[in-house]
Amino acid sequence: MHESRDRYPEYDVLAKWSGPSWNDKTREVIARRLSIAPEPRYFTREEYETVVAIANRIVPQPRDRPPVPIAALVDRKLDDLIMDGFRRPGVPRDADAWRLGLKALNAEASAAYGQRFAALPEGLQDKMLRAAEHGELKAAEWGELRCKDFFKHRMGRDIVLAYYAHPTAWSEIGWGGPASPRGYVRLDLDERDPWEAAETKDGHDAAARRSNRRVR
Amino acid sequence: MMLQRVGAIAVSDDPLHVPRACDGRAPDVFRPGGWVQMRQYRENEPVDFAIVGTGAGGGTLACKLAEYGFSIVAFDAGPYFRPLEDFASDESEQTKLYWTDDRIVDGANPLQLGSNNSGKAVGGSTVHFAMVSLRFRPEWFKSRTMLGYGADWPLDWREMWDYYTEVEQALKISGPVTYPWGPPRPRYPYRAHPLNGAARALAKGCEALGIKWTETPLATLSAPRGLAHPCVYRGFCVTGCSTNAKQSALVTWIPRAIAAGAEIRDLAMVGRIEVEPSGLVSGVHYHRDGAWRFQRARNVVVAGYAIETPRLLLNSATPRFPDGLANSSGLVGKNLMAQSNQAVWGRLEHEVRSYKGPPSLAITEHWNYEDKGKDFFGGYSYMSQGPLPQLWANTLFSARGLWGDRLVEAMKDYNHVVGLKIVGEMLPQESNRVTLADEVDQYGLRIPRVTYSWCDNDKRLIDHSLKFMRRALEAVDATDTWIQDDDTCHLNGTARMGSDAHTSVVDVDCRSWDIPNLWICDGSVFPTVGGANPSLTIQAIACRTADRIRALARQGSMRRANILSMQRG
Numbered sequence: 001m002h003e004s005r006d007r008y009p010e011y012d013v014l015a016k017w018s019g020p021s022w023n024d025k026t027r028e029v030i031a032r033r034l035s036i037a038p039e040p041r042y043f044t045r046e047e048y049e050t051v052v053a054i055a056n057r058i059v060p061q062p063r064d065r066p067p068v069p070i071a072a073l074v075d076r077k078l079d080d081l082i083m084d085g086f087r088r089p090g091v092p093r094d095a096d097a098w099r100l101g102l103k104a105l106n107a108e109a110s111a112a113y114g115q116r117f118a119a120l121p122e123g124l125q126d127k128m129l130r131a132a133e134h135g136e137l138k139a140a141e142w143g144e145l146r147c148k149d150f151f152k153h154r155m156g157r158d159i160v161l162a163y164y165a166h167p168t169a170w171s172e173i174g175w176g177g178p179a180s181p182r183g184y185v186r187l188d189l190d191e192r193d194p195w196e197a198a199e200t201k202d203g204h205d206a207a208a209r210r211s212n213r214r215v216r
Numbered sequence: 217m218m219l220q221r222v223g224a225i226a227v228s229d230d231p232l233h234v235p236r237a238c239d240g241r242a243p244d245v246f247r248p249g250g251w252v253q254m255r256q257y258r259e260n261e262p263v264d265f266a267i268v269g270t271g272a273g274g275g276t277l278a279c280k281l282a283e284y285g286f287s288i289v290a291f292d293a294g295p296y297f298r299p300l301e302d303f304a305s306d307e308s309e310q311t312k313l314y315w316t317d318d319r320i321v322d323g324a325n326p327l328q329l330g331s332n333n334s335g336k337a338v339g340g341s342t343v344h345f346a347m348v349s350l351r352f353r354p355e356w357f358k359s360r361t362m363l364g365y366g367a368d369w370p371l372d373w374r375e376m377w378d379y380y381t382e383v384e385q386a387l388k389i390s391g392p393v394t395y396p397w398g399p400p401r402p403r404y405p406y407r408a409h410p411l412n413g414a415a416r417a418l419a420k421g422c423e424a425l426g427i428k429w430t431e432t433p434l435a436t437l438s439a440p441r442g443l444a445h446p447c448v449y450r451g452f453c454v455t456g457c458s459t460n461a462k463q464s465a466l467v468t469w470i471p472r473a474i475a476a477g478a479e480i481r482d483l484a485m486v487g488r489i490e491v492e493p494s495g496l497v498s499g500v501h502y503h504r505d506g507a508w509r510f511q512r513a514r515n516v517v518v519a520g521y522a523i524e525t526p527r528l529l530l531n532s533a534t535p536r537f538p539d540g541l542a543n544s545s546g547l548v549g550k551n552l553m554a555q556s557n558q559a560v561w562g563r564l565e566h567e568v569r570s571y572k573g574p575p576s577l578a579i580t581e582h583w584n585y586e587d588k589g590k591d592f593f594g595g596y597s598y599m600s601q602g603p604l605p606q607l608w609a610n611t612l613f614s615a616r617g618l619w620g621d622r623l624v625e626a627m628k629d630y631n632h633v634v635g636l637k638i639v640g641e642m643l644p645q646e647s648n649r650v651t652l653a654d655e656v657d658q659y660g661l662r663i664p665r666v667t668y669s670w671c672d673n674d675k676r677l678i679d680h681s682l683k684f685m686r687r688a689l690e691a692v693d694a695t696d697t698w699i700q701d702d703d704t705c706h707l708n709g710t711a712r713m714g715s716d717a718h719t720s721v722v723d724v725d726c727r728s729w730d731i732p733n734l735w736i737c738d739g740s741v742f743p744t745v746g747g748a749n750p751s752l753t754i755q756a757i758a759c760r761t762a763d764r765i766r767a768l769a770r771q772g773s774m775r776r777a778n779i780l781s782m783q784r785g
Contacts, residue, residue, distance in 0.1 A: 007628050021305075023304070023305070025301060025303060025304040025309075025458070026304040026306060028304070029304040029306050029309045030304075033308075057619070057620060058613075058619045058620065058623070059619075059620075059624060060621055077308075082316075083316050083318075084316060084329075084330055085315060085316030085317055085318065085319055085329055085330050086319045086320070086321045086326075086327070086328065086330060086666075087318075087320065087321070088320070088322060088326060089320055089665075093318060129619075133617070152613075152614050153614075156614070156619060157610055157613070160609045160610050160613045160623070161308070161606050161609070163609070164605045164606045164609040164610075164627070165306075165308045169605065169627075170605060172627070172628065173605060173628055173630040173631070174628075174631050175571060175631075176451075176569070176571060176572070177305070178304070179305050179448075179450035179451060179452065180303075180450050180459060181448060181458070182448065182450075183447075183448025183449045183450035183451075183459075184448070184449045184450065184451070185449075187411070187413065187449060187572050187573050188410075188411065188412065188413055188416055189413040189416050189417070189564075189567065189568060190413070190566050190567050191567075191569075192567065192569070196569065199567065
């Protein structure tokens with residue numbers, strides 16, 4: 001398990017919530033996102049459990065902080081009919097493609113291991129996901145959906161986008177976050193505004209920690 | 217404590233679902249909750265021009281024609297936003313700017329649509345474009361004759377040079393004092409923006425390899441303009457500018473169009489162009505407020521960009537025009553051209569933090585203007601990059617194949633990432649095309665099928681660019697460099713202009729060869745694309761088209777077909 005947020009100790013992008021980098025519209029949008037409960041609306045319970053398991057492998061999260069509810073974020077996107085707007089011939093639209101892919105993945109899991117995907121140990125889950133990534137899953141349940149496309153263009157894409165839409169992930173990578181109307185002043189290499197995350201240098205994190213505590 | 221004037225600001229409307237431009241008024245894009253007066257036209261009295269689409273082509277043309285005294289109704293399928301109150305600093309939320317109606321993609325290299333090549337809003341994709349405002353290399357207008365590939369444009373570059381100047385002035389383009397490539401051009405109206413870390417890396421790389429670079433000419437303000445402040449370098453340019461520094465059609469041409477008497481209809485999807493027994497078009501059928509409606513017009517301009525434009529022409533087929541309108545050449549939908557958008561990425565020991573400022577503050581057009589040392593036709597520019605976290609994470613996942621702990625760890629290097637990305641010329645091929653699928657969308661209209669495959673020349677160009685950019689990154693001590701080879705940007709072609717009715721869809725004035733009161737004015741008319749972002753050229757062509765329409769009206773050559781009212785004023 002990787003360590004959480006060591007690079008930007010104590011940096012919390014949400015500390016800027018009431019400052020000049022966040023406008024009303026952004027607060028409205030992020031407040032809605034932060035209020036999403038970890039339970040399904042679009043997915044069935046069993047589908048949701050599978051998405052949770054997949055998300056844990058695609059974007060593993062540290063255990064020392066509350067997890068980003070990735071599966072719920074994906075679920076809500078599908079429930080709100082927010083779609084990419086393009087697909088390969090024979091492939092259903094986003095929400096239906098998810099349903100089809102999950103069904104196929106569980107069918108593959110029970111054929112190979114006699115268990116649902118979510119019940120497999122992490123090592124076997126990773127093995128199955130790698131097989132999907134490389135186009136090696138060919139059960140009839142996939143229909144015209146290629147497992148490789150599902151992995152790359154639907155499942156993985158939606159999970160990755162969901163995680164990095166969350167302020168917890170923004171803090172983890174030291175991104176400035178929302179920035180309207182204040183924006184930034186110091187732009188060049190190695191320049192940093194006081195309202196940006198400070199990075200730990202050479203293993204000494206005291207200075208970064210002090211600076212990050214003052215971000216507003 | 218001051219009370220917030222919440223009551224004074226109308227939060228009454230949802231621009232995604234209820235039209236805003238109604239009842240004699242349109243949103244004031246410069247004031248939260250504000251309105252401006254807007255003239256409205258009756259549906260059963262023909263307007264001079266019904267324009268389908270309000271982006272770089274349609275928005276510009278609506279403005280110019282309205283200022284010349286023509287009566288105009290311009291339709292957009294998307295919402296009418298007020299950026300100051302409607303735009304969040306958030307990648308997910310701002311996907312509301314993209315065209316995400318159902319489309320099928322196939323071919324050997326299926327296009328990714330949505331974010332970087334479509335828009336569904338008043339202002340079209342200029343609401344979220346990267347603002348890169350480049351002139352074409354003069355020879356590209358005669359690429360067949362002078363460079364041996366593609367097709368010649370019927371336009372003369374010297375005439376285009378003047379129209380480029382007009383657009384640069386209209387958008388107050390910020391740019392360098394002297395531009396390193398091509399014939400002389402006037403000074404840019406506003407000064408160049410400062411370099412960010414990513415742009416600095418591009419500049420150093422170019423200098424190390426002995427080629428020129430410059431600050432990118434950008435359509436975002438470097439000084440105040442009217443009610444708009446200068447760019448604050450917040451870095452969300454390609455997800456919509458919430459401060460109005462970006463000079464999109466939404467905040468430039470369209471307010472001018474309305475002031476000159478044009479009407480904009482938002483959330484108005486045009487589904488079919490009506491053809492009279494005479495063979496002329498007589499108006500457009502459009503869907504708004506839950507019902508199909510009809511606007512009469514003496515002329516129709518299609519400006520829906522390179523997918524929706526051919527789709528509308530094909531969906532408007534009649535017994536008289538069974539293959540779609542303006543399609544006697546058989547070329548409607550064909551010669552679709554994306555631009556290659558490959559990148560080399562790496563890591564600098566420096567903190568780059570490329571999320572600050574416009575994503576492409578520095579550029580080199582060296583390989584657009586240098587023909588020696590190439591084993592391919594065409595050219596490319598390359599620019600510095602500033603991907604926001606969602607885009608970057610998905611790039612690492614989908615193009616580099618990272619997931620699990622490797623992805624999470626790589627993302628922690630986000631602030632050290634540096635990248636160079638091309639806008640590369642792809643050659644016109646008739647087999648790259650837009651056709652109609654059998655499935656229908658939410659309006660009951662047949663959806664487009666977009667077929668795309670790279671040709672060998674496209675691949676050689678990409679290969680050349682990737683090798684060169686890798687050297688440029690290594691020259692600034694980037695480590696861990698890797699190639700993203702699957703991206704494209706922009707869409708052009710599908711209704712090319714030309715000087716022969718058998719080999720083109722429209723003439724030099726963007727008038728269809730087959731139907732004299734049907735016009736096409738957007739990136740669809742490009743015979744070739746060059747290695748430069750197309751928006752400035754689309755707008756320049758729209759300005760020229762407006763001038764030509766005014767001249768034709770004065771000559772009476774439009775009255776001949778009894779299709780245009782006497783010009784007022």
